[in-house]
Amino acid sequence: MPAKSTLGQNFLRDPAAIERIASALGDLSGRTVLEIGPGQGAITSTLARRAARLIAVELDPSLAADLRVRFQRTPAQVTILQQDVLAFDFAAAAQQARLETGQPLLVIGNLPYYITSPILLRLAQSAAGIERAVLMVQREVAQRVTAQPGSRDYGLLTATCALYGPATELFTLPPAAFAPPPKVHSTVFRWSFAPRFTALGVPEEPFLAFLKQVFAQKRKTLANNLRAAGFSMDTIAAATGSVSIPAQARAEALTLEQFAQLWRALRPFSPSLAQ
Ligand code: SAM
16 A cells, blocks of 8 residues: 555654654553554554553554554554544543543654644643653654744744643654655654643633734734734733833743733733633
8 A cells, every 4th residue: 555645654664763752651551542643553563562551543544444453462452443633532532541540641643744733732632631642743843842932943832832731852763764754854752741721820721812812923022913912002011011021022032931921911901811
């Protein structure tokens, strides 16, 4: 079967990389692991040997059928689901994992790159039931997810992911580690879920909407993005001044704590911020 580029099929061929990715998820004994896009099963076999239970979600019907045959006799309970991971119920799987193992879900995947951001958002939405995820993505995306405030790569994706827990870059693979080789380098990162909304004193949905406003135009200053979102110059000056953030700063320079301070300072001027 030729690989389907429309489904982001670049299969991992480097045995050392497979071992590193599986090991990056930590000790799997007694755990339920969810694999996104198992493909031809490169990482799946290693996971099946180590985890108590493995659920693998693959969209391609022929790959899913092959995997079912291959894993029907494995001792670990392996379930191959043929479905779109974006329609997968992570919260239900996490609840099931808790019932069966008393522990949260672990997630792993060499992701189909064409839907990286939607997958990251789906994981964020289910963060309460997931302990950590080890994910391979295009190198530039990993650099954005793990960027520090003030750096070129820091943006809406960084701040959004960081709200759900710290992400750490682990290692990068060249195109030659895959068949067929992709056009880009690939980077593996670990995301440890620990949502920060309560600690920051902000509500989840309104704060995410606020971040979209302040990052709406990356090249614009904070003041200009807030103006575009409907705040008056006086309000912006009063709010930024009260939390000692220069109105001429750009959103990419601010930490999550500063965004939260700014949100709280602006809220009295705009009740819609809290909705
Ligand atoms: N894990 C395998 C490996 O490392 O060799 C395959 C990784 S390949 C980059 C991505 C896999 O995701 C492919 O098998 C592809 O068919 C599958 N895939 C693509 N879109 C998907 C979707 N929406 N839901 C689930 N799997 C998907």
